[in-house]
Amino acid sequence: MTSLVNLEKVSFQYKNDLQVLNNINFKIEQEEFVSILGPSGCGKSTLLNLIAGFIPYYTGSIKIEDKQVKMPSEDRGFVFQDLALFPWLSVYKNVEFGLKMQGDSKTSRDQKVRGMVELVGLTKYLDYPISSLSGGMKQRVALARTLVTEPNILLLDEPFSALDAQTRDVLQEELFSLHNNLNMTTILVTHSIDEAVFLSDTIVLLSKNGQVKDIIDIELESPRDRTSSNYNAYVKRLYEFLQNERQQ
Structure with missing residues (x-):
């Protein structure tokens, strides 16, 4: 094989x-x-x-x-150490960005963004600007923005690396679940x-x-x-x- x-x-x-x-x-x-x-x-x-x-x-x-x-x-999604988010845009707009670059329709983008944001536990923060979020929440947005384009x-x-120990442990558990639930190679x-x-x-x-x-x-x-x-x-x-x- x-x-x-x-x-x-x-x-x-x-x-x-x-x-x-x-x-x-x-x-x-x-x-x-x-x-x-x-x-x-x-x-x-x-x-x-x-x-x-x-x-x-x-x-x-x-x-x-x-x-x-x-x-x-x-087919390869990359999450950078510095996250590379757009601080002036909302959570929704950040997660949507890659899909817009791929040319997805507005309806398709909306469905995928809302589904992925829910998966990373940020639904109630959809319209929040990135600049207002904690470090752990920003990391979830970075993961969602990368995963929403469905890379292999x-x-x-x-x-x-920049997060406190407690937040890091929580996000490791969430990443472990995402990896298994989405059948990714990581x-x-x-x-x-x-x-x-x-x-x-x-x-x-x-x-x-x-x-x-x-x-x-x-x-x-x-x-x-x-x-x-x-x-x-x-x-x-x-x-x-x-x-x-x-x-x-």
Whole structure:
């Protein structure tokens, strides 16, 4: 069976000859949740941008459904770390934006926007300007705006890093539910060990020299219990990996 996403011998260096990624090889299956974890500067976000098609020049092969990635596509939805929302527009208008760019009819847009906003729990805030919302609510809007266009793959670049711990935990649970309910394939870049273990089917570990150090399958039942011994065994293993990378 062909994997949905297939990376083979992917390397990348900037024009100043700074090598960021070295010989990256891994596959992602349909509906899998994969996190990319590693020390700062290891190329996690660069790798996500390559998969998104934002960076067209690299060596090796990145294929989605056997098609080489050369540019962004509607089959990939991206949630940026800084969210990139329009603060002067309402929740409704922000979520609607991508659908307007795709040329959806007004009736279709309205149905999809209201359905997605309800799914992320913001129905009563439809007409609120983004500038009036909390950080967690803005994150829900960013997710809704991306998901309403029905991408096959959701790409997330540290979306919860700026939030307080309690809000982050709640949104992780909501993302876990959205991933399962919408049958998405999700690729998450994160610095958080707990976040990676809580959300992922698979974790790709990048070393500080931009290579795949290990690929770990997370074999935990859902819903996941952050206090269980099995859960914390994964946390310990990943903590030791990051600690070793920092010491090298």
